Amino acid sequence: MAGDGEFDFIRTRLLPLTEGDPAALGLRDDAALLRPEPGHEIVLACDSLVAGVHFLDGDAPAVVAARALRTNLSDLAAMGARPRAYLSAIAWPEALDAPWRTAFVDALHVEQRAFGLALIGGDTTSTPGPLTLSMTLVGEVQTGTAIQRSGAVQGDEVWVSGVIGDGYLGLQAARGDRPDLPGALPGSLARYQAPEPRLGLGQALRGLASAAIDVSDGLLADAGHIATASGCGLVIDPEAVPVSATATAWLGSGGELATLLTGGDDYELLFTVPAACRDRVEALARHGDVALTRIGVVQTGEGAVLRHRDGRLMQPGKAGFTHF
C-alpha cells in the first residue's frame, strides 16, 4: 500500500542506497533476495528507534541516521558478524518536510558507506506519531563461529572495550542537562551522536571470547544478561572499569560512578574470555584500534554484581536503563 509520493521517494532517494547490490532487486520487488555465502550463517538484528525515546525530537537528520544504523550494527558486532546489508522501515510524521527527509537519506548513505552496507529493502509510510525507524541489519558469520551470550563459564575473565560513561553523559549533553560541565562534554556528545560499533573487535573475538554483548542497557545490566544466559555470576570491579575523560571530570565534580555503570548506551563490547587466553586479548589490544580492559571474573552464582577489591559491594540505585 503506497501512494505515488512513496514510489518517487524510493526511486529518486532510496535507490542510490542499494549501491547496485543484486539482493535489492532494484527496490522494485516485494522482498529482497539474498544469496548467502557458502559456509556462512545469516545474522539478523532488528530494533526500532522512536523519536523522543531513542533519540531526541530535535536531533539533526545526520544524528538520527547515524544512531539508527550504528546501534543496530553494534548488535552484529557483539556476535562477531560481518555486516552486509539492511532493510529500513521508516514511518514519517508530516512535520518532517522534504528537506529533512532528503538530509536524512543523504546521511544514511554516508553512514552505510562507512560500514560497507547496502540498502536492500523495507518500506516508507506515514504516521500521525513520531518518526519511527525500524532497521533490520543483515550480517554473515562463518557457520558455528558466532559469539553468543550463553558461553561464559566459571573462571573466565570479563573484559570491556574502550571507555564507559560517554553514553550516559553524552545523552545529558544532547539534552542540554549538564551546563555545569560545558568544557568536558563535546567528546561525550559525539559518542551519543555517532556511537562506534566495535565490528572489527567483534570479528577478532570469534574463537576467543566465550560470550559477548554490546553495552546498551548499561554495563551492569548487560553483564547480568551474560550471567543469566550463561547460568553463572559475573563479578565486576568498579575501580577497574575504564571511564572516559569526560566521565573522569564528572566524577571529580561529585558524579557517582554507579550512575555511569548503569547508564547505558556506551556501545562498547563486554565479553568473557578463558583466563588462559589473557595474552591473546592483550595482543589484540596492542594491535587493535581500541583499548581492552580486564574488569572482572566469572564465578558460580547468578546475576552480575559490582564488588570493590576490598569486598564491598557497590549498590547502584537502579540496574539498567529504561530509555529517557
Next chain:
Amino acid sequence: MAGDGEFDFIRTRLLPLTEGDPAALGLRDDAALLRPEPGHEIVLACDSLVAGVHFLDGDAPAVVAARALRTNLSDLAAMGARPRAYLSAIAWPEALDAPWRTAFVDALHVEQRAFGLALIGGDTTSTPGPLTLSMTLVGEVQTGTAIQRSGAVQGDEVWVSGVIGDGYLGLQAARGDRPDLPGALPGSLARYQAPEPRLGLGQALRGLASAAIDVSDGLLADAGHIATASGCGLVIDPEAVPVSATATAWLGSGGELATLLTGGDDYELLFTVPAACRDRVEALARHGDVALTRIGVVQTGEGAVLRHRDGRLMQPGKAGFTHF
C-alpha cells in the same frame, strides 16, 4: 536499551513464539542466527503497519496480528518463497494495556502456527505515538527460482488469483462506511481482517510465472509495477476481472468497477505466464485451492491500462491507493 518490563514481556510472552527454533537463540542474544538451507536463497520482506494508517485504531488485537503477519507473508508469496521465520519490532503506546498486549501476542501465536513460522528476534519499545509494528519476514527459495516483477515479456498472458474487490469493500465495512450493504459485507470484512497470503500458489508458480506481484496497491497499480519493472505494457480487460460476491452486489447498487480495480489490499497474486503455458495454469487452478483467471495480455509499450474488449479504455479517477 530496555527496562525490566521489556525483559519480562519477552521472557514470558514472546519466548513461546520462538517454538524452540534454534535461530532465535532463546531471544537472549543481540541478533538471530539463521542457518540457510543448502542451495537456497534468503527472501526478506519488511513492512511497517501503523495504527490509523494500515489498520483502524479500534481494530481488535487479533485483527492487527493477522494483518501484520499476513500482509507481509503476501510479499513472500509473490516471490514464490516458503516462509520460515520472522522478527517483530513493536512500538507500544501506553494506551494499550497488558490485556490488549497479551491478546495481541496470543493472536500472533495462533497466526504464526497457521503458517509454520517462528519468531526469531526483534524488540519492543514504547512510543508516544500510535501502535507501530515492523515485521521482517524471512523466507527461503531454491536458488535461482524466485519469481520477480521484472520477467514479463510481450505475448505473456496476465492472470489473477481469487476475486478482487473485498479489499476495498472490506475496509469500508471495517470503518462502518457501508450501511447500505449490511447483508453482503461480512465476507469482505473477513478478508480485510485476515487477508489470505497465496503462499501455496506462489510456490507452485515458480518455473511457470514470468513475473508476479501481490495486489496491495490496487490491481491496476500493481499491474503497472510489473509493467515498469519488465519494461513492457500490461493490458487488462476489466470485464474479465473476477469480483467477489460482495462486490457483485455493490456494483449492482451503483458502485463503480474502476473503484475496485484501484482499491488495493486484495492480497491476491497478479502474475504473467507465457501463452504456451496456459494449460499448466489451468491445471493449477483445477487442482489448487484458489481460482485463477486470465484477465489480460502483455504488450509492447509501458504501464498498465484497463481496456474493454471493444477497445474503449476505462479511466479510473486514481490509479493506486494511499492508505486511508
